[in-house]
Structure formats: structure tokens, C-alpha cells
Amino acid sequence: MKLIKVAAGTLNQTPLAWEQNQKNIIDCIKEADSQDISLLCLPELCITGYGCEDAFYSWDLVEQAKESLLEIVQHTAGMIVSVGLPIRFNNKVYNTACLVANKKILGFVCKQHLPNYGVFYEDRWFHRWQAGVRDEIEIDEFKYPIGDLVFELDGVRIGFEICEDAWVANRPGRAMFDRGVDIILNPSASPFSFSKFVTRERFVIDGSRSFACSYIYTNLLGNESGRLIFDGDAMIASDGNLLVSSPRFGYGDFYVTSAVIDVEMPKVNHSQVKSPITQGNWKVQSLFDFPKIKPIAPQFPELEKFERGGFLKEEEFARAVSLALFDYLRKSRSQGFTVSLSGGADSCACVALCGLMIRLADESIGLDAFKKKLAYINKIQDCTTVEEIAEKMIHSIYQGTENSSTDTYESAEGLAKNIGATFYNVNINGLVETYKDLIEKQIGRDLTWENDDLPLQNIQARVRAPSVWLLTNLHNHLLLATSNRSEVAVGYCTMDGDTAGSINPIAGIDKFWLKKWLVWLETIGCDVKGKHIKIEGLNKVNSLQPTAELRPLDKKQTDEKDLMPYEVLNAIEGVAIRDKKPPLECLLFMEAQYEGRFDQQTLAGWVERFFRLWSRNQWKRERYAPSFHLDSYNLDPRGWCRFPILSGGFEKELADMREYIEKGDRKKSRGRIGF
Numbered sequence: 001m002k003l004i005k006v007a008a009g010t011l012n013q014t015p016l017a018w019e020q021n022q023k024n025i026i027d028c029i030k031e032a033d034s035q036d037i038s039l040l041c042l043p044e045l046c047i048t049g050y051g052c053e054d055a056f057y058s059w060d061l062v063e064q065a066k067e068s069l070l071e072i073v074q075h076t077a078g079m080i081v082s083v084g085l086p087i088r089f090n091n092k093v094y095n096t097a098c099l100v101a102n103k104k105i106l107g108f109v110c111k112q113h114l115p116n117y118g119v120f121y122e123d124r125w126f127h128r129w130q131a132g133v134r135d136e137i138e139i140d141e142f143k144y145p146i147g148d149l150v151f152e153l154d155g156v157r158i159g160f161e162i163c164e165d166a167w168v169a170n171r172p173g174r175a176m177f178d179r180g181v182d183i184i185l186n187p188s189a190s191p192f193s194f195s196k197f198v199t200r201e202r203f204v205i206d207g208s209r210s211f212a213c214s215y216i217y218t219n220l221l222g223n224e225s226g227r228l229i230f231d232g233d234a235m236i237a238s239d240g241n242l243l244v245s246s247p248r249f250g251y252g253d254f255y256v257t258s259a260v261i262d263v264e265m266p267k268v269n270h271s272q273v274k275s276p277i278t279q280g281n282w283k284v285q286s287l288f289d290f291p292k293i294k295p296i297a298p299q300f301p302e303l304e305k306f307e308r309g310g311f312l313k314e315e316e317f318a319r320a321v322s323l324a325l326f327d328y329l330r331k332s333r334s335q336g337f338t339v340s341l342s343g344g345a346d347s348c349a350c351v352a353l354c355g356l357m358i359r360l361a362d363e364s365i366g367l368d369a370f371k372k373k374l375a376y377i378n379k380i381q382d383c384t385t386v387e388e389i390a391e392k393m394i395h396s397i398y399q400g401t402e403n404s405s406t407d408t409y410e411s412a413e414g415l416a417k418n419i420g421a422t423f424y425n426v427n428i429n430g431l432v433e434t435y436k437d438l439i440e441k442q443i444g445r446d447l448t449w450e451n452d453d454l455p456l457q458n459i460q461a462r463v464r465a466p467s468v469w470l471l472t473n474l475h476n477h478l479l480l481a482t483s484n485r486s487e488v489a490v491g492y493c494t495m496d497g498d499t500a501g502s503i504n505p506i507a508g509i510d511k512f513w514l515k516k517w518l519v520w521l522e523t524i525g526c527d528v529k530g531k532h533i534k535i536e537g538l539n540k541v542n543s544l545q546p547t548a549e550l551r552p553l554d555k556k557q558t559d560e561k562d563l564m565p566y567e568v569l570n571a572i573e574g575v576a577i578r579d580k581k582p583p584l585e586c587l588l589f590m591e592a593q594y595e596g597r598f599d600q601q602t603l604a605g606w607v608e609r610f611f612r613l614w615s616r617n618q619w620k621r622e623r624y625a626p627s628f629h630l631d632s633y634n635l636d637p638r639g640w641c642r643f644p645i646l647s648g649g650f651e652k653e654l655a656d657m658r659e660y661i662e663k664g665d666r667k668k669s670r671g672r673i674g675f
């Protein structure tokens with residue numbers, strides 16, 4: 001029996017925030033030390049931050065990372081610690097994990113598989129290391145091994161898979177198995193997307209089983225650089241069993257998740273599988289005294305209730321976006337959030353998320369720590385309740401016109417009151433009339449709904465922007481833009497009007513699901529250790545139909561009348577944009593999905609509308625405020641989906657679809673469909 005207390009450290013880092021990043025790392029090492037941990041794995045690129053983008057090209061960045069590492073090394077007495085940083089070697093930059101033991105650098109393991117899809121761009125900055133290759137790097141006159149390495153300390157072999165390494169079919173874990181590795185460390189920077197933790201859990205457990213080892217996985221935490229949210233997922237598995245998994249979405253700077261592993265246990269299995277130990281120059285040996293520790297009772301992961309309940313997506317959305325808002329706020333050193341609150345679903349969702357942010361932070365770290373993390377916001381320092389803080393930090397403003405209804409006013413006011421946010425109410429009719437009047441005089445005619453529908457809608461949306469920006473600037477707040485993903489897909493928004501804002505919390509989520517989420521938040525809410533955090537002030541908005549309220553009330557405008565049912569819009573977006581199917585194939589999928597609910601003509605009309613609006617509005621997607629990445633695909637041109645601003649607009653493909661409908665015969669269609 002050889003028992004070792006090991007840990008995964010999750011860290012809330014910020015690109016290029018040298019001092020805070022180093023402090024978090026050292027504090028985490030100290031905390032691990034105080035828990036008698038011998039081996040600590042910290043996340044990928046945690047010294048610099050993962051999202052440094054083209055700053056990774058900077059020689060100075062790599063130099064500073066090295067300086068920071070040398071300082072961190074001094075804090076590792078009696079411990080083995082893995083720290084992530086970029087290293088320049090032969091004038092190429094590598095994404096590495098440095099293993100340090102007892103204040104000595106043992107070597108640098110280089111990442112072999114670099115993700116370059118979706119939100120990732122690692123091939124742009126780093127070079128891939130070739131499996132099986134080892135070299136030597138000189139740092140400040142000392143030489144260290146670099147490359148594909150396995151470390152042996154006191155007979156315990158430690159190898160690495162660095163994040164993406166574990167997501168590919170030919171994982172380095174296989175080579176680790178052949179090299180008789182006892183422990184695999186996986187320092188990761190794996191951004192949140194819905195349910196992704198399940199995939200991670202699978203390859204951690206399976207890695208520990210099939211590579212007959214203990215597996216320590218750790219990840220970053222929080223909104224690191226603006227768009228990506230890290231959930232702080234950490235796990236330790238041994239021999240096919242998950243021993244421990246970390247709480248996710250915490251508001252602390254770091255967390256330590258530990259377990260006691262028996263390095264001999266997986267070896268019992270390993271020796272039964274006939275696989276020769278491979279020879280090679282991969283072994284780096286060093287002395288280390290693992291303290292003798294007594295056996296402990298069997299360990300079972302304490303999974304959080306919300307992860308196993310029936311509302312995983314609702315919970316993950318609430319927690320991920322709330323944490324993202326909190327980090328964005330403090331990392332941009334802003335004083336709070338301002339929202340133009342219409343009482344409709346989108347702006348209510350944004351205000352509700354701000355309210356949740358304070359409540360979830362309170363549950364996670366307590367109000368005192370919350371205020372300490374926002375120590376630069378003087379006005380909240382004397383507050384003693386969540387509501388008092390909400391009043392200072394969340395400002396909302398209703399800006400009615402003659403086209404606004406009492407329903408939306410009551411909805412807006414009710415929600416603001418319920419969470420304690422400051423609520424302002426102005427009427428912008430006079431402003432709209434002033435603009436109309438100015439232009440009417442110039443063009444020599446009246447503007448009418450019959451002739452000038454869109455311009456008259458847009459001017460209302462636009463006059464709301466200066467006032468809400470003024471209010472935002474007055475308090476050094478962040479203005480939240482409120483466009484949801486369905487609107488983003490079809491450009492259903494007025495540029496420089498309702499798109500005004502510097503971040504957009506809901507652009508990654510479709511309206512159909514958002515409406516269901518609001519009902520969940522009103523009636524069920526986040527499950528925090530059995531206590532439900534609900535926002536009951538959403539009751540009014542949950543009874544309303546989405547409407548832009550830009551046309552006169554007697555025209556009974558609704559979004560879905562202007563566009564199509566949000567449910568269908570979302571389904572078309574999936575097939576057209578995620579799966580890249582042409583209009584005709586989209587139509588066939590929609591017919592299959594909505595058989596008996598909508599006829600072919602109606603569906604074809606919506607498919608056509610979607611493709612036209614999608615193509616015409618790429619320029620708007622390029623101009624939306626930054627938004628959070630929430631699933632493995634999205635519409636953000638900076639994140640996942642690039643599309644030309646000017647294009648043929650699918651004219652030919654739409655004509656193919658129309659031709660197919662006219663002929664009414666599948667076999668006579670262009671034969672590109674596999675039916």
C-alpha cells in the first residue's frame with residue numbers, strides 16, 4: 001500500500017494579471033500544504049491566463065511567465081506541484097506544464113494536441129510537440145528536460161495529458177500506460193458549455209481505468225477574459241472510480257479538491273494486462289519523500305444536487321451567466337449594471353441574472369467576501385442585505401412610448417421591486433416626436449405607419465439608447481444589451497438602438513428556451529443545498545407574449561408574427577447554421593419535426609425567411625456587444641461561426657427549395673439529398 005494525498009486546484013485567473021494570478025497560485029499551494037497534500041495539479045496556462053490571444057506572441061509575456069514561475073517554485077517546499085505556462089524553445093512557443101518538486105523544477109511537459117476549432121485558436125500561437133521526443137532547455141544557466149516526459153519520484157511515475165490531449169482518439173494516456181505511469185495529471189482550460197462536465201467526467205474515469213492509474217483533472221474557474229466561462233470542474237479518479245469532484249461555479253479565487261489515492265491499487269490491474277513497458281528517454285527521476293499516511297474510509301464523490309436533478313440546463317445557465325457577470329464586473333472595475341427594462345422576457349432575464357449574481361455569490365462566499373472582492377465599490381461597503389446591494393448595483397429604466405402597455409410597465413416595476421433593483425421610469429414619446437418632426441420638415445411630408453413602418457419602429461428603439469447610456473455613464477456601470485440568440489440569428493433588433501450595451505448576457509441562448517427558463521426561475525429556482533433561490537417577481541413577464549411594442553398597440557405586434565414561432569426559428573438555426581444544411585434539407589428536417597403542426601408551404605416560408613435574414617444580418621452579428629459562450633456552437637463570429645458579411649444570400653439554394661416544392665416530387669429534386 002502506498003497512499004498519497006493528491007489535489008486538483010481550480011483558479012480564477014485573468015490574462016496578463018501577473019500579480020493576482022501568482023497570488024492565487026501561491027495561496028492555492030499554501031492551502032494545499034495546510035491540508036498535507038503532496039501532489040497538486042493546477043490548470044493549463046494558469047500563470048499567464050488561458051485567453052491571452054495574440055499577446056502569446058510577445059517575448060515579454062513568455063519572459064514574465066518564466067519570472068513568475070521562478071517565484072512560485074519557492075513556495076513548493078515538501079510538495080510536488082504542476083503549473084501551466086508558455087515556454088519558448090528553439091524560438092517556438094509551447095503550451096507546457098512545469099512539474100516542480102520541493103522548490104526544484106523537474107521539467108516541462110509540452111502539449112501534443114492543440115485545439116483549433118470552435119472557440120479555440122491554439123495552433124495560431126503554439127507549436128505541437130511530437131510524441132516520444134525529449135530535449136533540454138536552458139533557463140538562467142540551468143538545464144531542464146522538456147517535451148514528452150514521465151517523472152519518477154520515490155518510485156511513483158507521473159505523466160501528463162494537457163487538456164485537448166485527453167479529448168482526441170490517440171490520447172497520450174496510452175503511452176503513459178505503456179510507460180507504467182501511476183498518476184496522470186490533466187491541467188485544463190476547458191470552457192463551460194451545457195452538460196460538458198459529463199464528457200469530462202467520462203474520460204477522467206475511463207482514463208483512470210484503461211490506463212490503470214490515478215487521474216487528476218483540473219480546470220480554470222470563472223469568466224477569465226470576457227467571453228469564455230470556466231466552471232472550475234476538478235475531479236480525481238483512480239482505477240475506474242471517481243473519488244471526488246469539485247463544486248462548480250464558485251465565487252472564490254481558488255478551490256482545492258483532494259483525495260487519498262493508493263498508487264499500488266491500479267498496478268494490481270496493470271500487472272494483469274500484458275503490455276510491455278516501453279523503453280525510451282522519457283523518464284525524469286528525482287528524489288521525494290512522500291509522507292506516510294494512514295488508510296482512510298472509502299471515498300465517494302459528493303455530487304452537487306443540481307447536477308443530478310432534472311433541471312441541469314436551467315441550473316447551469318443561471319450559475320454560469322451569474323458568475324460570468326460577477327467576474328466581468330470586477331475585472332472591468334465597473335460599479336454595477338444598468339438595463340433598459342421593458343418588462344419583456346429579454347430585459348427581465350438580464351435583470352434577473354444580475355439579481356441571481358448577488359444571491360448566488362452570497363450563498364457561495366457570503367456577503368462580506370462578496371463586498372471584499374468588490375472593495376473598489378464604496379457604495380456597497382455598508383450594505384448588509386442582498387436587496388441593499390441590488391439597489392446600488394442594479395439600475396433599471398422603463399422608457400415608455402404611446403405604444404407601450406401597462407402590462408409591460410407593471411412587469412418591469414414588479415421585477416425591479418422584487419429583487420431590490422433601482423427602478424426609473426421615463427416617457428420618451430416627446431423625443432420620438434421631436435426626431436420625427438425634424439425629419440418631416442426636411443423631407444416635406446409626414447411619416448406614417450403605412451409608408452414608413454420600419455423607420456418609425458427603429459427611431460423608438462434608437463431614442464432609448466442615449467438616455468440609458470447617460471444613466472450608465474453617471475454611475476460607471478456596464479450597460480447590458482438584451483438581444484437573445486434568436487434575434488441575433490435573424491437581426492431582429494435595431495442597430496445602435498436596442499443593441500446598445502457593452503456586454504450581452506443572453507446572446508447565446510434562444511428565446512424559446514429562455515422563456516421556459518424564466519418560468520423555472522419564478523417557480524422552482526436554483527437548488528443550493530436544498531434551498532431554492534427563485535425570483536418570483538417574474539410572474540408578470542411569464543404571462544406576457546413577446547412583443548417589441550414598436551408599432552401602435554392596435555396593430556397587436558408580436559415577435560412571432562413578425563418572424564415565425566421561436567421554437568421553429570431555433571430548430572431551423574440548428575439545422576442551417578450548426579449542421580450547415582441548405583434550405584431544401586432544412587425544409588425536409590422541419591417537415592419531419594413539425595408534421596401535423598405546420599404545413600409545407602408555411603415551413604418553407606419560414607425557412608426562406610430565416611436564410612434571407614441570416615445572410616442579410618451578418619454585419620449586425622459582427623457588431624453585437626461581447627457575449628458569453630454557452631454551448632459547443634454559437635453565432636458569435638469571434639467565437640464559433642464565421643460567415644461573410646456580403647454573400648449571394650442563398651438565392652440559388654432557395655430557388656432549389658422552391659423548385660422542389662413546385663414539382664412536389666422528391667425524386668426529381670437535385671438528388672443531393674440522401675432520400
Ligand SMILES: Nc1ncnc2c1ncn2[C@@H]1O[C@H](COP(=O)(O)OP(=O)(O)OC[C@H]2O[C@@H]([n+]3cccc(C(=O)O)c3)[C@H](O)[C@@H]2O)[C@@H](O)[C@H]1O
Nearest residue numbers: 454457458461491492493494495498547548549616619645
Ligand atoms: N450588409 C450590410 N452592412 C452594413 N450595413 C447594412 C447592411 N445591410 C443593411 N445595412 C444597414 O442596416 C440598416 C438597417 O438596420 P437597422 O436600422 O438596425 O434596422 P432593420 O434591420 O431594417 O430593422 C430592425 C428590425 O428589428 C426589429 N426590432 C427592432 C427593435 C427592437 C426589436 C425587438 O425585438 O424588440 C425588434 C424591427 O421590428 C425590425 O424588424 C440599413 O438602413 C442599412 O444602413
Ligand SMILES: Nc1ncnc2c1ncn2[C@@H]1O[C@H](COP(=O)(O)OP(=O)(O)OP(=O)(O)O)[C@@H](O)[C@H]1O
Nearest residue numbers: 340341342344345346347398399482498546547548
Ligand atoms: N418600454 C421600454 N422601456 C425600456 N426599455 C425598452 C422598452 N421597450 C424596449 N426596450 C429595450 O429594448 C429591448 C428590445 O426589446 P425586445 O422586445 O426585443 O425585448 P424584451 O421587451 O425585453 O422582451 P420581449 O421580446 O419578450 O418583449 C428590451 O430588452 C429593452 O432593453
Ligand SMILES: NC(=O)CC[C@H](N)C(=O)O
Nearest residue numbers: 115163164167189190191
Ligand atoms: N484547452 C483545451 O485544450 C480545451 C480543448 C478541449 N476540447 C475542451 O473543450 O475542453
